[in-house]
Amino acid sequence: MSTVTTVDPRDGRRRETGLKETGDAAVESAVALAAESAEWLSGLGRLGRAGLLDAIAASLESRRTDLVATADSETGLGVARLDHELTRAITQFRMFGDVLRDGGYLEAAIDHAAETPLGPAPDVRRMLVPLGPVVVFGAGNFPFAFSVAGGDTASALAAGDPVIVKAHPSHPLTSHASAEAIAAAVRGMHGPAGVPAIVYGQPAGLVAVRHPAVRAVALTGSIGAARAIQAAIDERDDPIPLYGELSSANPVVILPSAAAGRGEQIAEGLFASFTGSGGQLCTKPGLAFVPSSPDGDRLVEALQKRVASAGGAVLLNERIRDAYAEREAELRRAGVRVSARPEIAPASGFTVAPALLEIERSRLSAEIADECFGPLMIVVRYDGVPDLDAALAVVPPSLTGSIHSGPGDDEAIVRRLAGELAARSGRIVFNGYPTGVRVSWAQHHGGPWPSTNSLHTSVGATAIRRFLRPLAWQDAPEWILPEELRDDFSGIVRRVDGRLVPGRP
Known part of the structure; x- marks a missing residue:
């Protein structure tokens, strides 16, 4: 039976825990x-x-x-x-x-x-x-x-x-x-x-998961983990539900009037949102749609300054660090240019540099828009509001979609964008940022595949x-x-x- 170890991600040192991996017989007894x-x-x-x-x-x-x-x-x-x-x-x-x-x-x-x-x-x-025993990952x-x-x-x-x-x-x-x-x-x-x-x-x-007494499974994790669990469920004589919260790009749309009136403030909020907790939040904004205009330029420049002066971010484990590096390299090979990335000193452990990337709306694809777990965000520059319909169509459905608007933005446009995001997400955020999920009666934390695989929420009263x-x-x-x-x-x-x-x- 293998021993269980733990690692401090700041220095990479592995320590013994005194715990053992649970054998099959012990699992049967526990269930x-x-x-x-x-x-x-x-x-x-x-x-x-x-x-x-x-x-x-x-x-x-x-x-x-x-x-x-x-x-x-x-x-x-x-x-x-x-x-x-x-x-x-x-x-x-x-x-x-x-x-x-x-x-x-x-x-x-x-x-x-x-x-x-x-x-x-x-x-x-x-x-x-009650449904019966539940396995929680x-x-x-x-x-x-x-x-x-x-x-x-x-x-x-x-x-x-x-x-x-x-x-x-x-x-x-x-x-x-x-x-x-x-x-x-x-x-x-x-x-x-x-x-x-x-x-x-x-x-x-x-x-x-395979035990016949188990009646449901809950997971917050990767699509790969969900598929492994679903494969185990498929081996059962009777099917049980898997409630998975999985992958999310969480697009943020910044309309021209918002960029003109609150560009510096929005840059500050976006920076905090995509770098907080090392960018390792399921609601991290991975895409920010910014107008190709002088106001949009100033917003991006404010973001660049914050990213360029940022320190390194500690990721949770070696696998996440390596996946982050591979995803950033993949995006750069796809033609997404680096907009800002600080130079950080080599460090032990799993420290990475935050990255702000940039691409034109016309070059955005579903592959580029996919989630990157970690402190990376792609700024997508668009020429006019009509461009946004085509842009959002290639973004994978997400847990959230956010809209920043101002007094000069047409309410009909805001309403149309909200409708687009409503069809592709579980929560619409207005003039705010998707990170920070309120624990409350009205909260919904879910969305269409691949953000989740069910219609239910994992946060809020109705999670029951x-x-x-x-x-x-x-x-x-x-x-x-x-x-x-x-x-x-x-x-x-x-x-x-x-x-x-x-x-x-």
Whole structure:
């Protein structure tokens, strides 16, 4: 059995962790334990699980200093960024506690037995119920918010589903410490072992995916990883869903009036957005459409100055560093010229130079527009607003699309561009930047392929919907019904005989 090591990306030094890759038999045992814990999670009920999520949030908070220090040593993302990300992870657990207390996510509906135009109709009651054990693949670029203690875990536990987490190789110690924080909260509520289960090593993750007890898989990662997981799913006797958040170019369109009135400000925002966290964010803007005009020139010059004076960016691991270098070289071979790139001193570890590239709209292709993971952005110069329709048509669908406009830009043009982006993304940003995804009830973090492979979101309250399924009870005795479907229950909003009935405390 292979040992698990960890690497500090700032110096490239590899360290032992004391952890072992999980063998097949251990994976089987972990999934079996997780499946057994489903009864306990169900028995907690909505309000009990809300209390569990609050306890997990408190457990993570109590270990903040150690968790952040461990993550910093494995990712090089910096204490400030990681401290903020841990706050986000804690907020996600608490938000899903609120989702459970609200209860609207259940979509509870009651149709009493009645005479209808089609004749006598039975009593039918419906709501959403837990799906079953879920395998979560932790993301490398978010060691908290999309990993062991991330939104997939929080939303699955909220739904009542046990979780088996596959630790990411870029931060195994952080994954281990996060799992222990969650397990401590479970023990504090007298819960069973196996919440959460955690496995190490890519083979272990795929063995878990193939286990017949597993009902869904969640991934934030690459298209290649999604295909490997889907291949494992295809080996099963029964299909299960894979919810993947994968690849995104996140185009930003800057209209002439915005370039004229806010060029310096936009340059500052774009620079921060495409270089923040080493450009290793799924919402990083990879393309900025800038008018070929004196105002556009000034905006690009302001960007160039910021990039030229930037320091090196630390990437998460050797694979990402090498892929970044290969992608930059590929773009240059395709005729995309370097607009700005700082000279950085040779360094150990996985440090790279941020890069600003530039190309004319007429030369943009789907291959050039594809995502580059890391601190690289391509400025696409366009001659007139009509050029933008053709330009956006070659950009791969994305998680986000952004529009910067000003008072001099025709509202009809803004509306048309918004329609184009709406058809090709899951979130439209106006006069802002796509990085920084709000954790909230209204948030949607998804989009058409290749940004995701589903219609669901991995951020926000409705992320819970991925891990639930509908179930209807017909002419059921009241004693067997969930309390949310009994006639005398009024704690949540329900649709009763076609009418929406608000809940009462």
